[in-house]
Amino acid sequence: MQIDSRLAAFQATLNVFSASPTLLEGDMDDFRSRPEQTDHPSDVWFTVRDENGQQLLNTTAPRGARLPAFLGRGDPVIFTEGRSYTSDLIWAPVTNQWAVTLSVPVRVPAVTGKVRFALTTGVPAAYFRKPLEDVPQGWIAAINDREGKILARSTAHDQSVGKPMARSGWEITKDVPPGQGGLWQDVYTLEGTKVVGAYHRMASTGWLIGVSALPEVYEAPRRNIIGIGLTLLWMALLLALALASLMGQRITKAINVLQAKAAAMRDMKVIDVSRTSLDEVNTVAAIMRNTAQILRKRQDQQTILIQELNHRVKNTLATIQAISRMTIRNSHDMAAFEQAFSARLLALSSTHNLLTESAWSGVELRELLTKELEPFRGGPHLLLSGPAVTLTSKVAIALGMAIHEMATNATKHGAFRAGGGSVRISWSVSDGNLTLKWQERCGHPIVPPSRQGFGSRLIRQTIVRELQGTVDMIYNNNGLQATFTIHLSVDDNIKDQAEAGVDMEPV
Numbered sequence: 466m467q468i469d470s471r472l473a474a475f476q477a478t479l480n481v482f483s484a485s486p487t488l489l490e491g492d493m494d495d496f497r498s499r500p501e502q503t504d505h506p507s508d509v510w511f512t513v514r515d516e517n518g519q520q521l522l523n524t525t526a527p528r529g530a531r532l533p534a535f536l537g538r539g540d541p542v543i544f545t546e547g548r549s550y551t552s553d554l555i556w557a558p559v560t561n562q563w564a565v566t567l568s569v570p571v572r573v574p575a576v577t578g579k580v581r582f583a584l585t586t587g588v589p590a591a592y593f594r595k596p597l598e599d600v601p602q603g604w605i606a607a608i609n610d611r612e613g614k615i616l617a618r619s620t621a622h623d624q625s626v627g628k629p630m631a632r633s634g635w636e637i638t639k640d641v642p643p644g645q646g647g648l649w650q651d652v653y654t655l656e657g658t659k660v661v662g663a664y665h666r667m668a669s670t671g672w673l674i675g676v677s678a679l680p681e682v683y684e685a686p687r688r689n690i691i692g693i694g695l696t697l698l699w700m701a702l703l704l705a706l707a708l709a710s711l712m713g714q715r716i717t718k719a720i721n722v723l724q725a726k727a728a729a730m731r732d733m734k735v736i737d738v739s740r741t742s743l744d745e746v747n748t749v750a751a752i753m754r755n756t757a758q759i760l761r762k763r764q765d766q767q768t769i770l771i772q773e774l775n776h777r778v779k780n781t782l783a784t785i786q787a788i789s790r791m792t793i794r795n796s797h798d799m800a801a802f803e804q805a806f807s808a809r810l811l812a813l814s815s816t817h818n819l820l821t822e823s824a825w826s827g828v829e830l831r832e833l834l835t836k837e838l839e840p841f842r843g844g845p846h847l848l849l850s851g852p853a854v855t856l857t858s859k860v861a862i863a864l865g866m867a868i869h870e871m872a873t874n875a876t877k878h879g880a881f882r883a884g885g886g887s888v889r890i891s892w893s894v895s896d897g898n899l900t901l902k903w904q905e906r907c908g909h910p911i912v913p914p915s916r917q918g919f920g921s922r923l924i925r926q927t928i929v930r931e932l933q934g935t936v937d938m939i940y941n942n943n944g945l946q947a948t949f950t951i952h953l954s955v956d957d958n959i960k961d962q963a964e965a966g967v968d969m970e971p972v
Contacts, residue, residue: 467596468608469669469767472567474821475586476549478505479569481814483584484785486803488513489573491581493522500524502811504818506592510560512585513571516544521582525559533558543570543583551670553610554590554627563590563627565616590626593617601752603682605654605662609673613639616672621655631655634664634675644668652677785810809869811840816865820858828861830854830899834890837865841872841881851892854899860951863927864901870920871903871947878914879945880905886944899951905944913940 482488487496493513500511501524513522518540520532537543539550552566564587571582593608597619600606607625608617613635618625629635633652641647646665653659654677662677740747789806815836819828833856834849856864872881880886885908892901905911914921921938928934934951 467763468593468672468674469667471592471596472551472669475509475567475588476569478503479549479567479584479586481785482511483569483571484575485810486789486806488571488582488584489575491521494528497522497524497528503814505586508589508592510587512587514583514585515581516540523559537566537568537583539568540583543568544580547572547580553612554614554616556627557587560587560589563616564588565590565593565610590616591622594619594622597622600676603679605660605677605679607675609675611671611673613673625655628655630673630675638664638666638673638675641666641673643671646674649675649677785813808840808873809866813862813866815839816862820861825858827855827857830856830864830892833861833865834868837868838872841876846887848887848889849891850889851901852894854892854894854953856953860899860932860953863931864949864951867924867927867949870924874920874945875905879911880907882907882909894953897952897954899949899953901949901951903945903947903949905946907944910942911940911944 482496482499485496485499487499496513510523510525512520512524514520514534514537517534518536519534523530523532526532537550537552539552542548542550547570549567549569552568554563554565556562557564566585566587568583568585570580571584572578573581594617597606597608597617600619604619606619607615607630609630610616613630615625615628615630631653634649637647637649637652641664643666646663648661648663650661651659652661658679660677660679661683662675664673664675666673816828816833819833819836830851831849831853838847875881875886875888880888887906889904889906890901891904892899894900925936928936928949928951932951934949937948939946
């Protein structure tokens with residue numbers, strides 16, 4: 466469901482940030498700029514605390530401000546067990562709002578070391594109201610934390626958040642284990658209205674999702690039946706008695722239909738039952754059937770998304786490890802390493818942001834080039850020309866890294882080094898192959914390199930080895946000209962991609 470997907474996205478961001486070299490070195494002033502350069506929601510903030518609870522960084526506080534210390538309920542999980550932790554609803558004292566926090570351990574050195582810090586992102590409770598905006602009229606949906614406090618509500622959200630859920634609902638659900646749910650009746654809302662509905666406790670966080678129908682939904686068939694019975698009684702008592710018996714059967718059948726539908730919706734199953742003679746019941750049954758289909762589909766999508774996310778996180782960490790290893794080999798000192806590694810990490814992050822916005826369904830080539838070249842567009846003239854081309858995630862990640870290295874090389878030696886230079890990037894597609902040309906025009910002569918640097922090795926690694934393409938570089942007197950040929954039908958296989966990123970060696 467959408468809530469798990471949103472939480473998984475924040476978790477992935479924290480995992481990437483937890484491997485930042487500046488964070489591992491304890492340089493909080495430098496690390497503070499990393500979250501500021503990402504596309505996370507503006508009302509989300511980040512904190513770093515040590516094992517004593519002292520805040521070392523809070524992105525909502527000004528630089529240099531004195532930060533408070535506090536011990537969190539999830540600290541034993543983070544610092545002792547070394548696992549991630551998602552909080553219940555809390556009142557954030559710095560931002561003065563209701564929120565939940567997601568925390569990951571930061572090990573120094575990375576992966577194998579001791580947990581030194583807790584890296585946390587704070588998410589306002591209002592952020593979880595959005596998935597509830599599509600709840601139909603006559604229904605109420607709510608998200609409650611593990612202690613029964615209301616985290617988000619489809620109606621009267623601002624007045625309800627932070628309050629305990631209805632007492633009758635809490636008594637029914639307080640002992641329900643994660644991953645299970647059921648039906649409730651004779652439950653009253655915070656406003657005192659009697660409702661019926663269903664509930665489910667999330668396996669990932671232990672939060673409770675409740676959906677309830679107001680009387681205007683479940684009592685409508687009963688009111689129509691009573692009206693018909695009174696009319697018939699006015700016409701003839703004998704006929705009314707006969708019809709009452711018939712209506713009783715109809716009601717029983719209709720209730721059985723709704724019970725079957727409710728049980729199916731609880732178990733996220735889709736079943737077909739015969740139509741009843743009551744249009745209202747048929748309408749409600751159809752809604753419940755459609756809801757069960759949607760829930761089942763979302764559950765399947767969630768399972769696939771989590772599996773895919775695990776593979777992509779593994780692949781991303783393997784790629785970062787390879788880039789770090791190769792950057793160290795080609796850096797003269799830590800300052801040069803930090804600058805080069807941070808730039809490459811941000812280039813990889815930019816491509817991941819584009820893929821996340823499209824749910825990893827693909828990236829438009831022009832959009833990818835614009836995003837990767839944005840930090841280099843300070844002065845030289847840049848021209849992009851070519852048809853619309855959608856790249857798979859594997860092609861987008863590899864090509865994005867290659868374009869970043871081309872731009873970095875142009876900044877050091879080529880068209881981006883001084884004013885007056887220009888770069889033209891053009892591309893075409895033929896027989897399923899993408900041909901991309903990079904052509905520089907410089908105001909100074911170009912000297913071909915005497916040896917192959919890391920950038921050239923990375924370009925050949927990504928284009929030739931990972932994408933089975935070709936690379937042709939020509940150093941003219943007035944600038945570098947490179948031609949990349951890539952098969953657009955390269956299998957977007959996560960395992961293959963992860964394995965290819967582990968050993969980034971010269972081609």
